Amino acid sequence: MLISSDQIEQLHRRFKQLSGDQPTIRKENFNNVPDLELNPIRSKIVRAFFDNRNLRKGSSGLADEINFEDFLTIMSYFRPIDTTMDEEQVQLCRKEKLRFLFHMYDSDSDGRITLEEYRNVVEELLSGNPHIEKESARSIADGAMMEAASVCVGQMEPDQVYEGITFDDFLKIWQGIDIETKMHVRFLNMETIALCH
Amino acid sequence: MTYRVGEAHSMGFQVFVPFSPWSWLLLLVALKCPEASSDLNESTNSTAQREPNVRFAAAGSEPDEKISVFALDYDYVQIPYEVTLWILLASLAKIGFHLYHRLPGLMPESCLLIIVGALVGAIIFGTDHKSPPVMDSSIYFLYLLPPIVLEGGYFMPTRPFFENIGSILWWAGLGALINAFGIGLSLYLICQIKAFGLSDVNLLQNLLFGSLISAVDPVAVLAVFEEARVNEPLYMMIFGEALLNDGISVNISAIEPLIVFMFSYLSYLAAETLYLSGILAITACAVTMKKYVEENVSQTSYTTIKYFMKMLSSVSETLIFIFMGVSTVGKNHEWNWAFICFTLVFCQIWRAISVFALFYVSNQFRTFPFSIKDQCIIFYSGVRGAGSFSLAFLLPLSLFPRKKMFVTATLVVIYFTVFIQGITIGPLVRYLDVKKTNKKESINEELHIRLMDHLKAGIEDVCGHWSHYQVRDKFKKFDHRYLRKILIRKNQPKSSIVSLYKKLEMKQAIEMVETGILSTAAFSVPCQAQRIHRIKRLSPEDVESMRDILTRNMYQVRQRTLSYNKYNLKPQTSEKQAKEILIRRQNTLRESMRKGHSLPWGKPAGTKNIRYLSFPYGRPQPAGRDTRVAELTDNDSSDSELPSIMFKAHSRAGILQESRLTQEIIPMKSLPRGGKPSHFGYQRNTSQEEHDGRGRRGALRPKPLFHAVDEEFESGEESGEETSAIRSRWSGEHRPTRQHHRSHSPLLQRK
Numbered sequence: 001m002l003i004s005s006d007q008i009e010q011l012h013r014r015f016k017q018l019s020g021d022q023p024t025i026r027k028e029n030f031n032n033v034p035d036l037e038l039n040p041i042r043s044k045i046v047r048a049f050f051d052n053r054n055l056r057k058g059s060s061g062l063a064d065e066i067n068f069e070d071f072l073t074i075m076s077y078f079r080p081i082d083t084t085m086d087e088e089q090v091q092l093c094r095k096e097k098l099r100f101l102f103h104m105y106d107s108d109s110d111g112r113i114t115l116e117e118y119r120n121v122v123e124e125l126l127s128g129n130p131h132i133e134k135e136s137a138r139s140i141a142d143g144a145m146m147e148a149a150s151v152c153v154g155q156m157e158p159d160q161v162y163e164g165i166t167f168d169d170f171l172k173i174w175q176g177i178d179i180e181t182k183m184h185v186r187f188l189n190m191e192t193i194a195l196c197h
Numbered sequence: 198m199t200y201r202v203g204e205a206h207s208m209g210f211q212v213f214v215p216f217s218p219w220s221w222l223l224l225l226v227a228l229k230c231p232e233a234s235s236d237l238n239e240s241t242n243s244t245a246q247r248e249p250n251v252r253f254a255a256a257g258s259e260p261d262e263k264i265s266v267f268a269l270d271y272d273y274v275q276i277p278y279e280v281t282l283w284i285l286l287a288s289l290a291k292i293g294f295h296l297y298h299r300l301p302g303l304m305p306e307s308c309l310l311i312i313v314g315a316l317v318g319a320i321i322f323g324t325d326h327k328s329p330p331v332m333d334s335s336i337y338f339l340y341l342l343p344p345i346v347l348e349g350g351y352f353m354p355t356r357p358f359f360e361n362i363g364s365i366l367w368w369a370g371l372g373a374l375i376n377a378f379g380i381g382l383s384l385y386l387i388c389q390i391k392a393f394g395l396s397d398v399n400l401l402q403n404l405l406f407g408s409l410i411s412a413v414d415p416v417a418v419l420a421v422f423e424e425a426r427v428n429e430p431l432y433m434m435i436f437g438e439a440l441l442n443d444g445i446s447v448n449i450s451a452i453e454p455l456i457v458f459m460f461s462y463l464s465y466l467a468a469e470t471l472y473l474s475g476i477l478a479i480t481a482c483a484v485t486m487k488k489y490v491e492e493n494v495s496q497t498s499y500t501t502i503k504y505f506m507k508m509l510s511s512v513s514e515t516l517i518f519i520f521m522g523v524s525t526v527g528k529n530h531e532w533n534w535a536f537i538c539f540t541l542v543f544c545q546i547w548r549a550i551s552v553f554a555l556f557y558v559s560n561q562f563r564t565f566p567f568s569i570k571d572q573c574i575i576f577y578s579g580v581r582g583a584g585s586f587s588l589a590f591l592l593p594l595s596l597f598p599r600k601k602m603f604v605t606a607t608l609v610v611i612y613f614t615v616f617i618q619g620i621t622i623g624p625l626v627r628y629l630d631v632k633k634t635n636k637k638e639s640i641n642e643e644l645h646i647r648l649m650d651h652l653k654a655g656i657e658d659v660c661g662h663w664s665h666y667q668v669r670d671k672f673k674k675f676d677h678r679y680l681r682k683i684l685i686r687k688n689q690p691k692s693s694i695v696s697l698y699k700k701l702e703m704k705q706a707i708e709m710v711e712t713g714i715l716s717t718a719a720f721s722v723p724c725q726a727q728r729i730h731r732i733k734r735l736s737p738e739d740v741e742s743m744r745d746i747l748t749r750n751m752y753q754v755r756q757r758t759l760s761y762n763k764y765n766l767k768p769q770t771s772e773k774q775a776k777e778i779l780i781r782r783q784n785t786l787r788e789s790m791r792k793g794h795s796l797p798w799g800k801p802a803g804t805k806n807i808r809y810l811s812f813p814y815g816r817p818q819p820a821g822r823d824t825r826v827a828e829l830t831d832n833d834s835s836d837s838e839l840p841s842i843m844f845k846a847h848s849r850a851g852i853l854q855e856s857r858l859t860q861e862i863i864p865m866k867s868l869p870r871g872g873k874p875s876h877f878g879y880q881r882n883t884s885q886e887e888h889d890g891r892g893r894r895g896a897l898r899p900k901p902l903f904h905a906v907d908e909e910f911e912s913g914e915e916s917g918e919e920t921s922a923i924r925s926r927w928s929g930e931h932r933p934t935r936q937h938h939r940s941h942s943p944l945l946q947r948k
Contacts, residue, residue, distance in 0.1 A: 010660075014659075018659070030659070033658050035654075035658040036655055036659065039654060039655045039658070040651060041648065041652065041655065042655065045655040045656070045659075049659075075656075075660060078653075078656055101645070101648070101649070101652075104648070104652070121644075122644065125644070125648060125651070140640065140644075144641050144644055147641050148641055151641075173641055176642075177642055177645065183649055183652075184653075
């Protein structure tokens, strides 16, 4: 994966800022980002940085600290999709981004987003509003889950239980929505050289 | 005669269109006495100062009349009368337009309005009647244009607008400039050619004309685009361009404050005072105001605002187009072939140049570039409208000795673009297969998008990069901290997800109402409470245990539903609960049909279909295990999906049910007659068939009320359903009651 050298420079500077000139960052370092406090899904975002699945270090669990290389790895999920890439690469990139998202939902790393996890996400998303009751959040999550079930599985046998959303189901749900325009961070310099694995 | 029509239908009320001979008579009379009144019109000021002796004068103008027995005081009411008549005429035309189903697909509404206007104009011209000064340029800009723009701004989807704002500004600003100068200069060059007889038209005039003719009209374009229904960013570009390029056009002065939609109107007027663009002001006002208005006002007020706004803008739009039609038929034209033709040609050429050149540049910076197809659509949507026309009308004769020619040229361009381009843009879009907006809103989508927004903002905060989202986040922070506290009553920040959820329910409910299902609001409220209550009971469990509970509930449900049938036992539970249950089951059935899913057992069509039909209470039959298999030949395709395993489901349930309940469900053997409508299916033998059917139907008339309620509620329920498993089971069970409502079969067949 290639990012331009300018961008690496910038990110490195940022990394040093966050880590206080240490070689690694811990979760506590993220408290130095004041704007992040207002973000309702702050904990999930921070967690995502330390998630072994995102860091490609394992299939579950959290790292205690990350170095610059790991930091770059996480950042690479947010590169814009280059229009010069061919279809296959675009699909790969898309899948990677969606996998990152999936890991955010699937906190226990079992490969499925269960109803509990979904509820958790919705509750967190709505946590910024003190007036939303938990019940509303719950019913929304339930509704979303049902919708997901209908999209992914279609009709179900009466005995069938919908365990949760697998990654393939997740891909199905995301089929209509374009992640390319939404999940990228625009770097200050226009030039982006992006290649996926 | 009562019509439910597209236009009025969206207004949520039924338009009563009586045939009123009286108003037609009045119209004829009105047109007959123009001679008398128009003389007076010129001599007296027909506005405020009226003297009683005018009336006598009118009477006196009739020859040899000493005593006026019958006097027509037409000129007193001329202006409001004719304006109202025009509006009425146009509304009737609109209704007719929408009633005739094929027409809206062929041409945009603006075409129709112009035609109507031209007809009215012809009438007026024919009777040599002086048309009222409805279309003063100041009237246009002060009264007619603001409501249209306000409506556009208020209902504009803000997110896409601001997401695309860079491109919009680039395109609208530069594009308008390029067009204006390009057209102006080219026309000037043409004018230099002596052969056309245009050498007296100087550069300034040409440039001015270029600027007014290049203004794309928001009214016409939006009308066209609504009907083409293209994808979101594209729509935004057109919309944004139309709104923003007013800044380049000529502006008018002089205002006085008014008290209609006071705040937005004042913003418009305030901007006009400062010689700034009122259109932009009112748009900005509408966009920012909307958030707070929606949070503060009650549901009814919101509806009122919404519909009133739409009404106002509809009226304005109508008047504008009609007036344009009226002006077409008249003596004040000057036809110069060269000028007009070249104007048309240059308009198209320069638009093409500006579109393709500018978008080529802006595509380099866009993550999601506009394709060539999109650009073609943008180019083709350059519909001029009443804005250009009234600007042309405004041109002072002193500076523009050849004003008539400009007006004629403007009219030609407008007619061409509205009619030709307007009519063909639909087919063109389909031909180019532009990506249509996926209007389906789903909870999942909204959820994911929200998560993404927050994620992206978070990542940006972490790596300290600047982008759109930061601006928006900053605004949101400011908003939450200060503005909301001041501007919003009770300070209830609503999450967009919750709003969407509620909006979806409301929308579906309204949809149901509008599609002709009877409904009572009373049902939705207690049922909602019921529903939440129900989910409360279920939510702590995991999906598996949820299913268990549901299955248990389902049997109870089954009981209740059976008993709800009017001819059966009295409901054991409270009526509300029973209704609620039935609603939910209807919902699931409807849901599965809407999505085109076959029932989960998924047997191919042609297997034996079992119908369980309820009997009236008075005729108990032995039931339970020895159920007969009924075959029905059905012409309803959705019914043919009934699987045979329904029997199994029933008997499984039957084990758990008490026998008295199963008495009520008696499968019938209806005589298979090819194509016989199945609502006759409850009879037992042929002789009683007709009688029974009729009687049954008659007796069941009160049912539709309930049935309708189901429909309304069930769609609201869609998002809050339980597992599909339950859905399918219920749907099988539910067949019987549905059979009864043949009168509502459009529902069955619709999906």
